[in-house]
Amino acid sequence: MSETADPANDPDQNPLSDSQRRAAVIDLLGVLAYGELIAFERMASDASMAPGIAEEAALGHMAVAEFGHFVALRDHLTSLGADPAEAMSPFIEPLDAFHDSTTPADWLEGLVKAYVGDGFAADFYREVAEFIDDESTRKLILAALADTGHAQFVVEQVRAAVAADASVAGRLALWARRLVGEALVQAQRVAVDRDALAALIVGSGDLVKVGELLARLTQRHTERMESLGLRA
Amino acid sequence: MSETADPANDPDQNPLSDSQRRAAVIDLLGVLAYGELIAFERMASDASMAPGIAEEAALGHMAVAEFGHFVALRDHLTSLGADPAEAMSPFIEPLDAFHDSTTPADWLEGLVKAYVGDGFAADFYREVAEFIDDESTRKLILAALADTGHAQFVVEQVRAAVAADASVAGRLALWARRLVGEALVQAQRVAVDRDALAALIVGSGDLVKVGELLARLTQRHTERMESLGLRA
Numbered sequence: 001m002s003e004t005a006d007p008a009n010d011p012d013q014n015p016l017s018d019s020q021r022r023a024a025v026i027d028l029l030g031v032l033a034y035g036e037l038i039a040f041e042r043m044a045s046d047a048s049m050a051p052g053i054a055e056e057a058a059l060g061h062m063a064v065a066e067f068g069h070f071v072a073l074r075d076h077l078t079s080l081g082a083d084p085a086e087a088m089s090p091f092i093e094p095l096d097a098f099h100d101s102t103t104p105a106d107w108l109e110g111l112v113k114a115y116v117g118d119g120f121a122a123d124f125y126r127e128v129a130e131f132i133d134d135e136s137t138r139k140l141i142l143a144a145l146a147d148t149g150h151a152q153f154v155v156e157q158v159r160a161a162v163a164a165d166a167s168v169a170g171r172l173a174l175w176a177r178r179l180v181g182e183a184l185v186q187a188q189r190v191a192v193d194r195d196a197l198a199a200l201i202v203g204s205g206d207l208v209k210v211g212e213l214l215a216r217l218t219q220r221h222t223e224r225m226e227s228l229g230l231r232a
Numbered sequence: 233m234s235e236t237a238d239p240a241n242d243p244d245q246n247p248l249s250d251s252q253r254r255a256a257v258i259d260l261l262g263v264l265a266y267g268e269l270i271a272f273e274r275m276a277s278d279a280s281m282a283p284g285i286a287e288e289a290a291l292g293h294m295a296v297a298e299f300g301h302f303v304a305l306r307d308h309l310t311s312l313g314a315d316p317a318e319a320m321s322p323f324i325e326p327l328d329a330f331h332d333s334t335t336p337a338d339w340l341e342g343l344v345k346a347y348v349g350d351g352f353a354a355d356f357y358r359e360v361a362e363f364i365d366d367e368s369t370r371k372l373i374l375a376a377l378a379d380t381g382h383a384q385f386v387v388e389q390v391r392a393a394v395a396a397d398a399s400v401a402g403r404l405a406l407w408a409r410r411l412v413g414e415a416l417v418q419a420q421r422v423a424v425d426r427d428a429l430a431a432l433i434v435g436s437g438d439l440v441k442v443g444e445l446l447a448r449l450t451q452r453h454t455e456r457m458e459s460l461g462l463r464a
Contacts, residue, residue: 034285041292044272044295045273045276047273048270053317053320057269057302060273074289084285
């Protein structure tokens, strides 16, 4: 067992082999890339529900930023020698299913989805990125997840709507809960199908750490809801 | 009638007053800007019908280019001292009506719409831009109408589909005819509502020239259809 001399190959420290680790990174880039592409399409489409041109343009800007992230992630997959379409293909069905089950009924639901849904996904991916050894990949993922600078716009719109009609708050709080619920259903599905990716996240075997990760995600989600003036 | 000394104020040469001319330019920028914004939204949404990730990304790129044109046109309206939302508002209803009546049923219809529809609109706006005195506005419009470099992608996709199944050609030719028909219905509606814009185009009173313009538009449309392997 001379291999255990290298900590990276110590099964206690790092239970993934190099090829498993590579598969997990390709998976992560693939799910992120397709996630950005479909978010771009849905967000651009949701922009048509805007109450005015300025709001329509603001959501359009957010959508275009997502497309830019998609391009960067796709090109990074290529630079790693992976086929981008192949890397994304396992995630088309679950991500499409998520979006099909969470089509916003109106402008405010679209905004909450853009803010809460993308925020939750970004937090999750950001946590996972920490498990990645390759620095250029980690940096690219963190850049793709950077706030597109339009979050403040969403916060203002939703708070104004809630101020104008208090009943809106309850409806949007329920909607946000549904978004998170549907996301978790699909995430579980992905975890079952993609061994390497799941192993990258929970493979440390340290359930306390996984618990802490979930606690952080929940905490940040609650903060986002509070910034919108909604109950988590 | 001392004003007729200036050819710009000679009613035979230039039937529009300065304020009418400005109104027409604002109208033109407004209809173009909203046209780009809605084309961005519809095209991004149509991308979800793509047969694969590469095709999906290609239509996404076309959509993002339209959004860039929208931003340039909107900012130019602001620089002219106009309110962009106000300038676009008269054209929301007719342009939305056009898109609602021409929602593509599948990927190929979406491609033909992106290529034939946008091509026809671009030719028309390009002709109208020639009537504009202000060079910076004229240049901006021509830049916004520049081919986004993805037309070749559409041509290849449609020709391959027609080669694989000859019956596709008839269906898509009919579809293209419907696109042009619906566009003309809405264009007529705009012409009736927007005096200054209509006057800018046909105000020369020279019906021969208007006839020539229509002949050029028809000719270019026929060429586009031929490049797709379809009958106009």
